[in-house]
Amino acid sequence: MSFLGFGQSAEIDIVLDGQESRKTAEIKTEEGKKERHFLYFDGETVSGKVNVTLKKSGNKLEHQGIKIEFIGQIELYYDRGNHHEFTSLVKELARPGILTQSTSYNFEFLQVEKPYESYTGVNVRLRYFLRVTIVKRITDVVKEQDIIVHTLSQYPDMNNSIKMEVGIEDCLHIEFEYNKSKYHLKDVIVGKIYFLLVRIKIKHMEIQIIKRETTGTGPNVYNENETIAKYEIMDGAPVRGESIPIRLFLSGYDLTPTMRDINKKFSVRYHLNLVLVDEEERRYFKQQEITIFRKADKVRKSIQATLQAQHATMQRMTFRREQAEANKDNSSDDQKCPRPPYC
DSSP: OOOTOOOOEEEEEETTTTTTTTOOEEOTTSSSSSSEEEETTTOOOOOEEOOOOOOOOOOOOOSSSSSEEEEEEHHHHHHHTEEEEEEEEEEEEEEEEEEEEEEEEEEETTTTOOOSEEEEEEEEEEEEEEEEEOOSSSSOEEEEEEEEOOOOOOSSOOOOEEOOOEEETTEEEEEEEEEEEEEEOOOOOEEEEEEEEEOOOOOEEEEEEEEEEEESOGGGEEEEEEEEEEEEEESOOOOOOOOEEEEGGGGGOOOOOOOOEEEETTTEEEEEEEEEEETTTOEEEEEEEEEEEEOOOOOOOOOHHHHHHHHHHHHHHHHHHHHHHHHHHHHHTTTTOGGGGOO
């Protein structure tokens, strides 16, 4: 058995640097469950230690080399056999040889480019992971560990509002407005709906957030729509001239950033869908695409920057005090000298 390669085996453990203080994030699995992994951003170094523990003390493990890979890949569920790798880095931990005892190896992938956000959808998964392989003659020993990557974006505080008119000739005419077209994941959608003409009996109105996932290209394009949120605006018949406010908080919903043409494999877009239902259960709706992005948390100022700001404030206060004292002295000498500055 030992001669065939089955005699000795090993357990692999990947320990990331600073994982005690590193933030974690959740992501869905294919089964819909949630997993929690360590969180990284684009350009961050991924480093740590690989521990190889021999299962049977006193025995030897012959191998053809030990390596670690950092991989970013896209998996399309309808094409399971092909994994599309957009990032692939390899580090050799050990050359071919024989392990006589448990060993640890350090690794470092310096300032790794991570261009896309981790994502698990209906038909596609984008994941980043570390893979350690002990190459053996017959069966390799492999260990994988996922990490989660978030991409941060920043848009101007003021972006274009959305204003549209919808209606049915001689029956319905409404205007609706949303305050912005780009929202971060914890933002609030603020808007209003104004009824110019109402000649049909509307009994219900709501806003939906719809996620549209598009995978594949050409004839192999798959579209999946998922209603993420439903927000009731009105219950009852509106009248002409009535204005209804909208305030929808996004933080309570399971959203991801908008993704457009990721590695030419898939896209994720969001739409606001305004739905009206009349008393005969007929539905009228109007969709408008919005952009959702992940906003960076507020970064605390460094100690040096804080001290510099405090020093500048003290200088301004000192200057104002000296100026006030000078003005006071000048005003008391006005009777003696017509031009105080030159006395």
